[in-house]
Amino acid sequence: MPELPEVETTVRGLRPPLEGRRLTRVETRRADLRRPFPPDLRQRMTGATIIGFGRRAKYGLLETDRGDVMIFHLGMSGRWRIDPGEIGAHDHLVLETDEGRVLALCDPRRFGSVDLVRKVDLAEFPAFKALGPEPLEPELNGGYLARALEGRTASIKAMLLDQRIVAGLGNIYVCEALHMTGIAPGMMAGRISRKRLDRLVDAIRNVLAAAIEAGGSTLRDYARPDGELGYFAKQWLVYGREGESCRCGGNVARRVDGGRSTFYCPKCQK
DNA sequence: CCGACAACCTGACGGC
DNA sequence: TGCCGTCAGGTTGTCG
Structure with missing residues:
Protein backbone atom coordinates (compact mmCIF):
# COMPACT_ATOMS: atom_id res chain seq x y z
CA MET A 1 0.00 0.00 0.00
CA PRO A 2 -0.06 2.85 -0.62
CA GLU A 3 1.54 5.65 1.15
CA LEU A 4 1.63 9.04 -0.53
CA PRO A 5 3.98 8.14 -3.44
CA GLU A 6 1.97 5.09 -4.42
CA VAL A 7 -1.27 7.08 -4.39
CA GLU A 8 0.37 9.80 -6.45
CA THR A 9 1.63 7.23 -8.93
CA THR A 10 -1.79 5.61 -9.06
CA VAL A 11 -3.54 8.87 -9.79
CA ARG A 12 -1.06 9.65 -12.55
CA GLY A 13 -1.66 6.21 -14.00
CA LEU A 14 -5.42 6.73 -14.05
CA ARG A 15 -5.12 9.85 -16.15
CA PRO A 16 -4.45 8.31 -19.57
CA PRO A 17 -7.45 6.00 -19.65
CA LEU A 18 -9.83 8.35 -17.83
CA GLU A 19 -9.08 11.95 -18.68
CA GLY A 20 -11.91 13.49 -20.66
CA ARG A 21 -13.68 10.13 -20.90
CA ARG A 22 -17.32 9.54 -20.12
CA LEU A 23 -18.17 6.65 -17.81
CA THR A 24 -20.58 4.23 -19.45
CA ARG A 25 -20.56 1.71 -16.61
CA VAL A 26 -20.11 2.11 -12.87
CA GLU A 27 -20.56 -1.11 -11.00
CA THR A 28 -20.01 -2.02 -7.36
CA ARG A 29 -19.52 -5.75 -6.84
CA ARG A 30 -20.33 -5.70 -3.13
CA ALA A 31 -21.91 -3.26 -0.73
CA ASP A 32 -18.87 -2.00 1.12
CA LEU A 33 -15.16 -1.77 1.66
CA ARG A 34 -14.20 -0.32 5.00
CA ARG A 35 -17.41 1.68 4.72
CA PRO A 36 -20.41 1.19 2.46
CA PHE A 37 -20.04 2.55 -1.05
CA PRO A 38 -22.11 5.71 -1.49
CA PRO A 39 -25.61 4.46 -2.35
CA ASP A 40 -25.89 6.92 -5.24
CA LEU A 41 -22.39 6.29 -6.61
CA ARG A 42 -23.57 4.52 -9.73
CA GLN A 43 -26.29 7.02 -10.46
CA ARG A 44 -24.07 10.06 -10.02
CA MET A 45 -21.03 8.68 -11.84
CA THR A 46 -22.64 6.90 -14.77
CA GLY A 47 -22.62 9.21 -17.78
CA ALA A 48 -20.31 11.67 -16.10
CA THR A 49 -17.03 12.77 -17.70
CA ILE A 50 -13.81 12.67 -15.71
CA ILE A 51 -12.25 16.09 -15.94
CA GLY A 52 -9.85 16.30 -13.01
CA PHE A 53 -7.36 14.28 -10.99
CA GLY A 54 -5.87 14.94 -7.62
CA ARG A 55 -4.49 13.62 -4.39
CA ARG A 56 -4.78 14.72 -0.79
CA ALA A 57 -2.64 12.83 1.71
CA LYS A 58 -3.24 9.16 0.83
CA TYR A 59 -6.57 9.84 -0.88
CA GLY A 60 -6.96 9.88 -4.65
CA LEU A 61 -9.49 12.24 -6.24
CA LEU A 62 -11.45 11.95 -9.50
CA GLU A 63 -13.48 15.00 -10.49
CA THR A 64 -16.45 14.84 -12.84
CA ASP A 65 -18.10 17.40 -15.08
CA ARG A 66 -21.11 17.25 -12.76
CA GLY A 67 -19.27 18.90 -9.91
CA ASP A 68 -18.69 15.67 -8.00
CA VAL A 69 -15.43 14.31 -6.67
CA MET A 70 -14.94 10.61 -6.08
CA ILE A 71 -12.49 10.09 -3.24
CA PHE A 72 -10.74 6.75 -2.96
CA HIS A 73 -8.41 5.37 -0.33
CA LEU A 74 -6.40 2.24 -1.06
CA GLY A 75 -6.13 1.04 2.53
CA MET A 76 -3.42 -1.59 2.89
CA SER A 77 -3.94 -3.65 -0.22
CA GLY A 78 -5.81 -1.51 -2.71
CA ARG A 79 -4.79 -0.87 -6.30
CA TRP A 80 -6.43 0.00 -9.57
CA ARG A 81 -6.21 -2.52 -12.35
CA ILE A 82 -6.45 -1.12 -15.84
CA ASP A 83 -8.06 -3.24 -18.53
CA PRO A 84 -7.78 -6.34 -16.36
CA GLY A 85 -9.39 -8.60 -18.90
CA GLU A 86 -11.22 -10.57 -16.28
CA ILE A 87 -12.91 -9.18 -13.21
CA GLY A 88 -11.54 -10.91 -10.14
CA ALA A 89 -12.96 -11.71 -6.73
CA HIS A 90 -11.35 -8.63 -5.21
CA ASP A 91 -12.33 -6.15 -7.89
CA HIS A 92 -14.98 -4.34 -5.90
CA THR A 97 -15.31 4.41 -20.32
CA ASP A 98 -16.82 5.36 -23.65
CA GLU A 99 -13.62 4.06 -25.22
CA GLY A 100 -14.15 0.67 -23.65
CA ARG A 101 -11.34 1.03 -21.13
CA VAL A 102 -11.99 -0.83 -17.88
CA LEU A 103 -10.74 0.20 -14.46
CA ALA A 104 -11.15 -2.08 -11.49
CA LEU A 105 -10.52 -1.08 -7.90
CA CYS A 106 -9.02 -4.23 -6.42
CA ASP A 107 -8.66 -4.44 -2.64
CA PRO A 108 -8.36 -7.90 -1.09
CA ARG A 109 -8.27 -6.74 2.51
CA ARG A 110 -10.99 -4.14 1.98
CA PHE A 111 -9.43 -1.53 4.25
CA GLY A 112 -9.93 1.03 1.52
CA SER A 113 -12.86 3.34 0.94
CA VAL A 114 -14.77 5.20 -1.74
CA ASP A 115 -16.72 8.38 -1.11
CA LEU A 116 -18.49 10.88 -3.31
CA VAL A 117 -18.73 14.54 -2.39
CA ARG A 118 -19.61 17.78 -4.11
CA LYS A 119 -16.46 19.56 -5.17
CA VAL A 120 -17.50 22.69 -3.33
CA ASP A 121 -17.75 20.63 -0.14
CA LEU A 122 -14.38 18.94 -0.53
CA ALA A 123 -12.77 20.81 2.34
CA GLU A 124 -15.61 19.67 4.59
CA PHE A 125 -14.98 16.02 3.89
CA PRO A 126 -14.48 14.66 7.43
CA ALA A 127 -11.20 12.90 6.73
CA PHE A 128 -9.74 16.08 5.23
CA LYS A 129 -10.69 18.55 7.92
CA ALA A 130 -7.89 17.79 10.34
CA LEU A 131 -5.14 16.86 7.90
CA GLY A 132 -1.77 18.49 8.26
CA PRO A 133 0.13 20.03 5.34
CA GLU A 134 1.16 18.14 2.24
CA PRO A 135 4.79 17.17 2.66
CA LEU A 136 5.74 18.18 -0.88
CA GLU A 137 4.25 21.64 -0.50
CA PRO A 138 6.01 24.64 1.02
CA GLU A 139 3.58 24.62 3.95
CA LEU A 140 5.68 21.85 5.41
CA ASN A 141 8.92 23.39 6.60
CA GLY A 142 11.12 23.42 9.65
CA GLY A 143 9.25 26.31 11.21
CA TYR A 144 5.89 24.62 10.88
CA LEU A 145 7.23 21.35 12.24
CA ALA A 146 8.88 23.06 15.19
CA ARG A 147 5.59 24.72 16.11
CA ALA A 148 3.54 21.57 15.58
CA LEU A 149 5.85 19.48 17.74
CA GLU A 150 6.55 22.03 20.44
CA GLY A 151 6.07 20.53 23.86
CA ARG A 152 5.08 17.16 22.49
CA THR A 153 6.55 14.27 24.42
CA ALA A 154 5.41 11.55 22.02
CA SER A 155 8.03 9.92 19.84
CA ILE A 156 8.95 11.56 16.56
CA LYS A 157 7.90 8.41 14.75
CA ALA A 158 4.41 8.52 16.23
CA MET A 159 4.12 12.21 15.41
CA LEU A 160 5.15 11.76 11.78
CA LEU A 161 2.62 8.96 11.36
CA ASP A 162 -0.09 11.27 12.70
CA GLN A 163 -1.85 12.62 9.62
CA ARG A 164 -2.79 15.79 11.52
CA ILE A 165 0.89 16.74 11.77
CA VAL A 166 1.93 15.82 8.22
CA ALA A 167 -0.45 14.32 5.67
CA GLY A 168 0.47 11.23 3.71
CA LEU A 169 3.42 9.66 5.48
CA GLY A 170 3.24 6.00 6.41
CA ASN A 171 5.39 3.46 8.14
CA ILE A 172 7.94 2.95 5.38
CA TYR A 173 8.74 6.55 4.56
CA VAL A 174 8.79 7.61 8.19
CA CYS A 175 11.38 4.93 8.94
CA GLU A 176 13.39 5.98 5.90
CA ALA A 177 13.26 9.72 6.55
CA LEU A 178 14.31 9.30 10.17
CA HIS A 179 17.19 7.13 9.09
CA MET A 180 18.29 9.60 6.45
CA THR A 181 18.35 12.30 9.11
CA GLY A 182 20.03 10.23 11.79
CA ILE A 183 17.18 10.71 14.25
CA ALA A 184 16.24 7.85 16.55
CA PRO A 185 12.57 6.92 16.06
CA GLY A 186 11.87 6.99 19.80
CA MET A 187 13.20 10.50 20.30
CA MET A 188 10.75 12.84 22.00
CA ALA A 189 9.39 15.00 19.20
CA GLY A 190 9.44 18.25 21.14
CA ARG A 191 13.11 17.92 21.97
CA ILE A 192 14.51 17.85 18.46
CA SER A 193 16.50 20.90 17.45
CA ARG A 194 15.31 23.22 14.74
CA LYS A 195 18.34 22.40 12.68
CA ARG A 196 17.53 18.71 12.74
CA LEU A 197 13.88 19.40 11.90
CA ASP A 198 15.01 21.34 8.85
CA ARG A 199 17.02 18.35 7.77
CA LEU A 200 14.10 16.04 8.51
CA VAL A 201 11.85 18.05 6.21
CA ASP A 202 14.45 17.78 3.46
CA ALA A 203 14.70 14.03 3.99
CA ILE A 204 10.92 13.61 3.87
CA ARG A 205 10.74 15.53 0.61
CA ASN A 206 13.66 13.66 -0.90
CA VAL A 207 12.45 10.20 0.00
CA LEU A 208 8.92 10.88 -1.25
CA ALA A 209 10.13 12.45 -4.46
CA ALA A 210 12.49 9.56 -5.11
CA ALA A 211 9.70 7.05 -4.55
CA ILE A 212 7.37 8.88 -6.92
CA GLU A 213 10.20 9.06 -9.41
CA ALA A 214 10.73 5.32 -9.12
CA GLY A 215 7.08 4.79 -9.96
CA GLY A 216 5.80 4.06 -6.52
CA SER A 217 6.42 1.41 -4.02
CA THR A 218 8.54 -1.65 -4.34
CA LEU A 219 6.50 -3.70 -1.93
CA ARG A 220 5.59 -7.19 -2.73
CA ASP A 221 1.95 -6.91 -3.68
CA TYR A 222 1.89 -3.43 -5.04
CA ALA A 223 1.05 -3.14 -8.68
CA ARG A 224 1.07 -0.09 -10.83
CA PRO A 225 -2.27 1.00 -12.18
CA ASP A 226 -1.54 -0.55 -15.56
CA GLY A 227 -1.42 -3.90 -13.86
CA GLU A 228 2.30 -4.36 -14.27
CA LEU A 229 4.07 -5.22 -11.10
CA GLY A 230 5.82 -2.12 -9.88
CA TYR A 231 8.58 -4.26 -8.60
CA PHE A 232 11.98 -2.70 -8.80
CA ALA A 233 15.08 -3.25 -6.78
CA LYS A 234 14.32 -2.23 -3.22
CA GLN A 235 15.95 1.01 -2.44
CA TRP A 236 14.99 1.29 1.19
CA LEU A 237 17.94 1.70 3.49
CA SER A 245 24.31 -3.91 7.77
CA CYS A 246 23.76 -0.18 7.62
CA ARG A 247 26.10 1.86 5.49
CA CYS A 248 27.50 3.38 8.69
CA GLY A 249 28.77 -0.05 9.67
CA GLY A 250 26.02 -0.67 12.22
CA ASN A 251 23.24 -3.21 11.93
CA VAL A 252 19.63 -2.47 11.10
CA SER A 261 7.46 -2.49 12.98
CA THR A 262 10.10 0.19 13.26
CA PHE A 263 13.32 -0.33 11.33
CA TYR A 264 16.30 1.79 12.30
CA CYS A 265 20.03 1.77 12.86
CA PRO A 266 20.93 2.21 16.54
CA LYS A 267 24.44 3.28 15.59
CA CYS A 268 23.73 6.21 13.31
CA GLN A 269 20.29 7.24 14.59
CA LYS A 270 20.57 9.00 17.93
C1' DC B 1 -1.57 13.86 26.11
C1' DC B 2 0.48 9.26 25.48
C1' DG B 3 1.39 4.41 24.48
C1' DA B 4 -0.61 0.03 23.89
C1' DC B 5 -3.89 -2.65 21.81
C1' DA B 6 -7.75 -4.37 19.09
C1' DA B 7 -10.62 -4.33 15.16
C1' DC B 8 -11.49 -4.25 10.30
C1' DC B 9 -9.84 -8.42 6.21
C1' DT B 10 -7.12 -11.55 3.02
C1' DG B 11 -2.88 -13.37 1.36
C1' DA B 12 1.98 -14.56 1.59
C1' DC B 13 5.46 -16.80 3.83
C1' DG B 14 8.25 -19.80 6.95
C1' DG B 15 8.50 -23.74 9.85
C1' DC B 16 7.32 -28.31 10.69
C1' DT C 1 1.66 -31.44 0.32
C1' DG C 2 -0.70 -29.14 3.97
C1' DC C 3 -1.54 -26.94 8.30
C1' DC C 4 -0.58 -23.24 11.49
C1' DG C 5 1.33 -19.14 13.28
C1' DT C 6 3.01 -14.62 12.02
C1' DC C 7 3.15 -10.62 9.52
C1' DA C 8 1.76 -6.75 6.19
C1' DG C 9 1.60 -0.28 3.36
C1' DG C 10 -3.84 2.27 7.19
C1' DT C 11 -7.43 4.16 10.12
C1' DT C 12 -10.20 4.50 14.10
C1' DG C 13 -11.51 3.79 18.59
C1' DT C 14 -10.90 2.34 23.55
C1' DC C 15 -8.44 1.84 27.74
C1' DG C 16 -5.41 2.93 31.57
Whole structure:
Protein backbone atom coordinates (compact mmCIF):
# COMPACT_ATOMS: atom_id res chain seq x y z
CA MET A 1 0.00 0.00 0.00
CA PRO A 2 -0.06 2.85 -0.62
CA GLU A 3 1.54 5.65 1.15
CA LEU A 4 1.63 9.04 -0.53
CA PRO A 5 3.98 8.14 -3.44
CA GLU A 6 1.97 5.09 -4.42
CA VAL A 7 -1.27 7.08 -4.39
CA GLU A 8 0.37 9.80 -6.45
CA THR A 9 1.63 7.23 -8.93
CA THR A 10 -1.79 5.61 -9.06
CA VAL A 11 -3.54 8.87 -9.79
CA ARG A 12 -1.06 9.65 -12.55
CA GLY A 13 -1.66 6.21 -14.00
CA LEU A 14 -5.42 6.73 -14.05
CA ARG A 15 -5.12 9.85 -16.15
CA PRO A 16 -4.45 8.31 -19.57
CA PRO A 17 -7.45 6.00 -19.65
CA LEU A 18 -9.83 8.35 -17.83
CA GLU A 19 -9.08 11.95 -18.68
CA GLY A 20 -11.91 13.49 -20.66
CA ARG A 21 -13.68 10.13 -20.90
CA ARG A 22 -17.32 9.54 -20.12
CA LEU A 23 -18.17 6.65 -17.81
CA THR A 24 -20.58 4.23 -19.45
CA ARG A 25 -20.56 1.71 -16.61
CA VAL A 26 -20.11 2.11 -12.87
CA GLU A 27 -20.56 -1.11 -11.00
CA THR A 28 -20.01 -2.02 -7.36
CA ARG A 29 -19.52 -5.75 -6.84
CA ARG A 30 -20.33 -5.70 -3.13
CA ALA A 31 -21.91 -3.26 -0.73
CA ASP A 32 -18.87 -2.00 1.12
CA LEU A 33 -15.16 -1.77 1.66
CA ARG A 34 -14.20 -0.32 5.00
CA ARG A 35 -17.41 1.68 4.72
CA PRO A 36 -20.41 1.19 2.46
CA PHE A 37 -20.04 2.55 -1.05
CA PRO A 38 -22.11 5.71 -1.49
CA PRO A 39 -25.61 4.46 -2.35
CA ASP A 40 -25.89 6.92 -5.24
CA LEU A 41 -22.39 6.29 -6.61
CA ARG A 42 -23.57 4.52 -9.73
CA GLN A 43 -26.29 7.02 -10.46
CA ARG A 44 -24.07 10.06 -10.02
CA MET A 45 -21.03 8.68 -11.84
CA THR A 46 -22.64 6.90 -14.77
CA GLY A 47 -22.62 9.21 -17.78
CA ALA A 48 -20.31 11.67 -16.10
CA THR A 49 -17.03 12.77 -17.70
CA ILE A 50 -13.81 12.67 -15.71
CA ILE A 51 -12.25 16.09 -15.94
CA GLY A 52 -9.85 16.30 -13.01
CA PHE A 53 -7.36 14.28 -10.99
CA GLY A 54 -5.87 14.94 -7.62
CA ARG A 55 -4.49 13.62 -4.39
CA ARG A 56 -4.78 14.72 -0.79
CA ALA A 57 -2.64 12.83 1.71
CA LYS A 58 -3.24 9.16 0.83
CA TYR A 59 -6.57 9.84 -0.88
CA GLY A 60 -6.96 9.88 -4.65
CA LEU A 61 -9.49 12.24 -6.24
CA LEU A 62 -11.45 11.95 -9.50
CA GLU A 63 -13.48 15.00 -10.49
CA THR A 64 -16.45 14.84 -12.84
CA ASP A 65 -18.10 17.40 -15.08
CA ARG A 66 -21.11 17.25 -12.76
CA GLY A 67 -19.27 18.90 -9.91
CA ASP A 68 -18.69 15.67 -8.00
CA VAL A 69 -15.43 14.31 -6.67
CA MET A 70 -14.94 10.61 -6.08
CA ILE A 71 -12.49 10.09 -3.24
CA PHE A 72 -10.74 6.75 -2.96
CA HIS A 73 -8.41 5.37 -0.33
CA LEU A 74 -6.40 2.24 -1.06
CA GLY A 75 -6.13 1.04 2.53
CA MET A 76 -3.42 -1.59 2.89
CA SER A 77 -3.94 -3.65 -0.22
CA GLY A 78 -5.81 -1.51 -2.71
CA ARG A 79 -4.79 -0.87 -6.30
CA TRP A 80 -6.43 0.00 -9.57
CA ARG A 81 -6.21 -2.52 -12.35
CA ILE A 82 -6.45 -1.12 -15.84
CA ASP A 83 -8.06 -3.24 -18.53
CA PRO A 84 -7.78 -6.34 -16.36
CA GLY A 85 -9.39 -8.60 -18.90
CA GLU A 86 -11.22 -10.57 -16.28
CA ILE A 87 -12.91 -9.18 -13.21
CA GLY A 88 -11.54 -10.91 -10.14
CA ALA A 89 -12.96 -11.71 -6.73
CA HIS A 90 -11.35 -8.63 -5.21
CA ASP A 91 -12.33 -6.15 -7.89
CA HIS A 92 -14.98 -4.34 -5.90
CA LEU A 93 -15.65 -1.33 -8.10
CA VAL A 94 -15.53 -1.40 -11.88
CA LEU A 95 -15.59 1.60 -14.21
CA GLU A 96 -15.86 1.50 -17.97
CA THR A 97 -15.31 4.41 -20.32
CA ASP A 98 -16.82 5.36 -23.65
CA GLU A 99 -13.62 4.06 -25.22
CA GLY A 100 -14.15 0.67 -23.65
CA ARG A 101 -11.34 1.03 -21.13
CA VAL A 102 -11.99 -0.83 -17.88
CA LEU A 103 -10.74 0.20 -14.46
CA ALA A 104 -11.15 -2.08 -11.49
CA LEU A 105 -10.52 -1.08 -7.90
CA CYS A 106 -9.02 -4.23 -6.42
CA ASP A 107 -8.66 -4.44 -2.64
CA PRO A 108 -8.36 -7.90 -1.09
CA ARG A 109 -8.27 -6.74 2.51
CA ARG A 110 -10.99 -4.14 1.98
CA PHE A 111 -9.43 -1.53 4.25
CA GLY A 112 -9.93 1.03 1.52
CA SER A 113 -12.86 3.34 0.94
CA VAL A 114 -14.77 5.20 -1.74
CA ASP A 115 -16.72 8.38 -1.11
CA LEU A 116 -18.49 10.88 -3.31
CA VAL A 117 -18.73 14.54 -2.39
CA ARG A 118 -19.61 17.78 -4.11
CA LYS A 119 -16.46 19.56 -5.17
CA VAL A 120 -17.50 22.69 -3.33
CA ASP A 121 -17.75 20.63 -0.14
CA LEU A 122 -14.38 18.94 -0.53
CA ALA A 123 -12.77 20.81 2.34
CA GLU A 124 -15.61 19.67 4.59
CA PHE A 125 -14.98 16.02 3.89
CA PRO A 126 -14.48 14.66 7.43
CA ALA A 127 -11.20 12.90 6.73
CA PHE A 128 -9.74 16.08 5.23
CA LYS A 129 -10.69 18.55 7.92
CA ALA A 130 -7.89 17.79 10.34
CA LEU A 131 -5.14 16.86 7.90
CA GLY A 132 -1.77 18.49 8.26
CA PRO A 133 0.13 20.03 5.34
CA GLU A 134 1.16 18.14 2.24
CA PRO A 135 4.79 17.17 2.66
CA LEU A 136 5.74 18.18 -0.88
CA GLU A 137 4.25 21.64 -0.50
CA PRO A 138 6.01 24.64 1.02
CA GLU A 139 3.58 24.62 3.95
CA LEU A 140 5.68 21.85 5.41
CA ASN A 141 8.92 23.39 6.60
CA GLY A 142 11.12 23.42 9.65
CA GLY A 143 9.25 26.31 11.21
CA TYR A 144 5.89 24.62 10.88
CA LEU A 145 7.23 21.35 12.24
CA ALA A 146 8.88 23.06 15.19
CA ARG A 147 5.59 24.72 16.11
CA ALA A 148 3.54 21.57 15.58
CA LEU A 149 5.85 19.48 17.74
CA GLU A 150 6.55 22.03 20.44
CA GLY A 151 6.07 20.53 23.86
CA ARG A 152 5.08 17.16 22.49
CA THR A 153 6.55 14.27 24.42
CA ALA A 154 5.41 11.55 22.02
CA SER A 155 8.03 9.92 19.84
CA ILE A 156 8.95 11.56 16.56
CA LYS A 157 7.90 8.41 14.75
CA ALA A 158 4.41 8.52 16.23
CA MET A 159 4.12 12.21 15.41
CA LEU A 160 5.15 11.76 11.78
CA LEU A 161 2.62 8.96 11.36
CA ASP A 162 -0.09 11.27 12.70
CA GLN A 163 -1.85 12.62 9.62
CA ARG A 164 -2.79 15.79 11.52
CA ILE A 165 0.89 16.74 11.77
CA VAL A 166 1.93 15.82 8.22
CA ALA A 167 -0.45 14.32 5.67
CA GLY A 168 0.47 11.23 3.71
CA LEU A 169 3.42 9.66 5.48
CA GLY A 170 3.24 6.00 6.41
CA ASN A 171 5.39 3.46 8.14
CA ILE A 172 7.94 2.95 5.38
CA TYR A 173 8.74 6.55 4.56
CA VAL A 174 8.79 7.61 8.19
CA CYS A 175 11.38 4.93 8.94
CA GLU A 176 13.39 5.98 5.90
CA ALA A 177 13.26 9.72 6.55
CA LEU A 178 14.31 9.30 10.17
CA HIS A 179 17.19 7.13 9.09
CA MET A 180 18.29 9.60 6.45
CA THR A 181 18.35 12.30 9.11
CA GLY A 182 20.03 10.23 11.79
CA ILE A 183 17.18 10.71 14.25
CA ALA A 184 16.24 7.85 16.55
CA PRO A 185 12.57 6.92 16.06
CA GLY A 186 11.87 6.99 19.80
CA MET A 187 13.20 10.50 20.30
CA MET A 188 10.75 12.84 22.00
CA ALA A 189 9.39 15.00 19.20
CA GLY A 190 9.44 18.25 21.14
CA ARG A 191 13.11 17.92 21.97
CA ILE A 192 14.51 17.85 18.46
CA SER A 193 16.50 20.90 17.45
CA ARG A 194 15.31 23.22 14.74
CA LYS A 195 18.34 22.40 12.68
CA ARG A 196 17.53 18.71 12.74
CA LEU A 197 13.88 19.40 11.90
CA ASP A 198 15.01 21.34 8.85
CA ARG A 199 17.02 18.35 7.77
CA LEU A 200 14.10 16.04 8.51
CA VAL A 201 11.85 18.05 6.21
CA ASP A 202 14.45 17.78 3.46
CA ALA A 203 14.70 14.03 3.99
CA ILE A 204 10.92 13.61 3.87
CA ARG A 205 10.74 15.53 0.61
CA ASN A 206 13.66 13.66 -0.90
CA VAL A 207 12.45 10.20 0.00
CA LEU A 208 8.92 10.88 -1.25
CA ALA A 209 10.13 12.45 -4.46
CA ALA A 210 12.49 9.56 -5.11
CA ALA A 211 9.70 7.05 -4.55
CA ILE A 212 7.37 8.88 -6.92
CA GLU A 213 10.20 9.06 -9.41
CA ALA A 214 10.73 5.32 -9.12
CA GLY A 215 7.08 4.79 -9.96
CA GLY A 216 5.80 4.06 -6.52
CA SER A 217 6.42 1.41 -4.02
CA THR A 218 8.54 -1.65 -4.34
CA LEU A 219 6.50 -3.70 -1.93
CA ARG A 220 5.59 -7.19 -2.73
CA ASP A 221 1.95 -6.91 -3.68
CA TYR A 222 1.89 -3.43 -5.04
CA ALA A 223 1.05 -3.14 -8.68
CA ARG A 224 1.07 -0.09 -10.83
CA PRO A 225 -2.27 1.00 -12.18
CA ASP A 226 -1.54 -0.55 -15.56
CA GLY A 227 -1.42 -3.90 -13.86
CA GLU A 228 2.30 -4.36 -14.27
CA LEU A 229 4.07 -5.22 -11.10
CA GLY A 230 5.82 -2.12 -9.88
CA TYR A 231 8.58 -4.26 -8.60
CA PHE A 232 11.98 -2.70 -8.80
CA ALA A 233 15.08 -3.25 -6.78
CA LYS A 234 14.32 -2.23 -3.22
CA GLN A 235 15.95 1.01 -2.44
CA TRP A 236 14.99 1.29 1.19
CA LEU A 237 17.94 1.70 3.49
CA VAL A 238 16.31 0.33 6.63
CA TYR A 239 12.72 -0.72 6.01
CA GLY A 240 12.45 -4.51 5.86
CA ARG A 241 16.18 -4.86 6.39
CA GLU A 242 16.43 -6.17 9.92
CA GLY A 243 19.84 -7.70 10.54
CA GLU A 244 21.42 -6.27 7.42
CA SER A 245 24.31 -3.91 7.77
CA CYS A 246 23.76 -0.18 7.62
CA ARG A 247 26.10 1.86 5.49
CA CYS A 248 27.50 3.38 8.69
CA GLY A 249 28.77 -0.05 9.67
CA GLY A 250 26.02 -0.67 12.22
CA ASN A 251 23.24 -3.21 11.93
CA VAL A 252 19.63 -2.47 11.10
CA ALA A 253 17.38 -3.27 14.04
CA ARG A 254 13.65 -3.83 14.23
CA ARG A 255 11.36 -3.13 17.10
CA VAL A 256 7.64 -2.78 17.52
CA ASP A 257 5.98 0.51 18.45
CA GLY A 258 2.25 0.68 18.78
CA GLY A 259 1.96 -2.66 17.05
CA ARG A 260 3.95 -1.59 14.00
CA SER A 261 7.46 -2.49 12.98
CA THR A 262 10.10 0.19 13.26
CA PHE A 263 13.32 -0.33 11.33
CA TYR A 264 16.30 1.79 12.30
CA CYS A 265 20.03 1.77 12.86
CA PRO A 266 20.93 2.21 16.54
CA LYS A 267 24.44 3.28 15.59
CA CYS A 268 23.73 6.21 13.31
CA GLN A 269 20.29 7.24 14.59
CA LYS A 270 20.57 9.00 17.93
C1' DC B 1 -1.57 13.86 26.11
C1' DC B 2 0.48 9.26 25.48
C1' DG B 3 1.39 4.41 24.48
C1' DA B 4 -0.61 0.03 23.89
C1' DC B 5 -3.89 -2.65 21.81
C1' DA B 6 -7.75 -4.37 19.09
C1' DA B 7 -10.62 -4.33 15.16
C1' DC B 8 -11.49 -4.25 10.30
C1' DC B 9 -9.84 -8.42 6.21
C1' DT B 10 -7.12 -11.55 3.02
C1' DG B 11 -2.88 -13.37 1.36
C1' DA B 12 1.98 -14.56 1.59
C1' DC B 13 5.46 -16.80 3.83
C1' DG B 14 8.25 -19.80 6.95
C1' DG B 15 8.50 -23.74 9.85
C1' DC B 16 7.32 -28.31 10.69
C1' DT C 1 1.66 -31.44 0.32
C1' DG C 2 -0.70 -29.14 3.97
C1' DC C 3 -1.54 -26.94 8.30
C1' DC C 4 -0.58 -23.24 11.49
C1' DG C 5 1.33 -19.14 13.28
C1' DT C 6 3.01 -14.62 12.02
C1' DC C 7 3.15 -10.62 9.52
C1' DA C 8 1.76 -6.75 6.19
C1' DG C 9 1.60 -0.28 3.36
C1' DG C 10 -3.84 2.27 7.19
C1' DT C 11 -7.43 4.16 10.12
C1' DT C 12 -10.20 4.50 14.10
C1' DG C 13 -11.51 3.79 18.59
C1' DT C 14 -10.90 2.34 23.55
C1' DC C 15 -8.44 1.84 27.74
C1' DG C 16 -5.41 2.93 31.57
